[in-house]
Amino acid sequence: MPAGAALSACCGPYLAGESWPPTPEAVMRSRYTAYVVRDEDHLFRTWHPATRPERVEADASLTWTGLDVLSATEGEEEGTVEFAAHWTSGEGAVRQRGAVRELSTFTRRAGRWFYRDGVTSTD
Template identity: 80%
Template sequence: MIPRSATGPCPCGGQPFGAPLSACCGPYLAGEGWPPTPEALMRSRYTAYAVGDTDHLFRTWHPATRPSGVEADPSLTWTGLEVVSVSGDDDEGVVEFAAHWTSGQGSSRQRGAVRERSTFTRRAGRWLYRDGVPSQS
C-alpha cells in the first residue's frame, strides 16, 4: 500500500470536506468497520485505488462478479472524486461518479476521468460493489 498520512485529507473528499483519512475512509480500509451506505463504500473504494489498497478493493467486491485478482494502476495518480448521483433502497444502491486522474510528468502528462454508474448490493448486512458501467456524467 502507498503510505498516506492518517492526518492528511482523505482522497475521497468526504464530509466534512477535508476530513483526515483517519476520520473518513481510513477505518474502512483498516478493517475497523464497514461502509454503511453504497456511497460510503464507493468513496472507500476510490480511496483504496488512490492509496493502492487492493485488499480493500477485493474484500468489498461481490464474490459473483469479483475477478480472481485486483490490481491498482501505479502509473495513475487519483486527483479527485465527484459524486454525481446516489439512489437505491435497502438492498441495492447506485452511485454515479467521476474519478479524476493524472499520469506522466511534464509535457507527457495526461489527465482524464473514469465516469461510472456503479451498482452495490447488500449481502449479509454489508454493502458490496457488484458492477459498473461507463456513464456520460
C-alpha cells in the same frame, strides 16, 4: 465527508477493517480511497463475490486527484452511485489528465454493501 477530509476521519477505519461502510456511497468513497492509496485488499473485500475478479490490481501509472459524487441511491437490497474520478498520468510534456465516470451498482449481502459492477466512460 467534506472533500479533503483526513483519512482517519473518513475512510481509514474501513480500509483498516475496523468497520464496514454503511451505505453504497460510503463503499464507493472507500474504494476510491483504496485506489488512491493502492489498497488492493480493500478493493477485493468490498467487491461482490459473484462479480469480483480473482485478483484486483490498482493501476500504478495513475495518480487519482479528485472525486465528484454525481448521484447516489439506496434501496433495501440494491443501490447505485454515479461518480467522476479524476486522474493524472505521466510527467512534464507527456502529462495527461482525465476522468473516469461510472454508474456503479451495489448489492447488500449479509447486511453489508458490496460493489457489484459498473458502467464506465472516460473523458
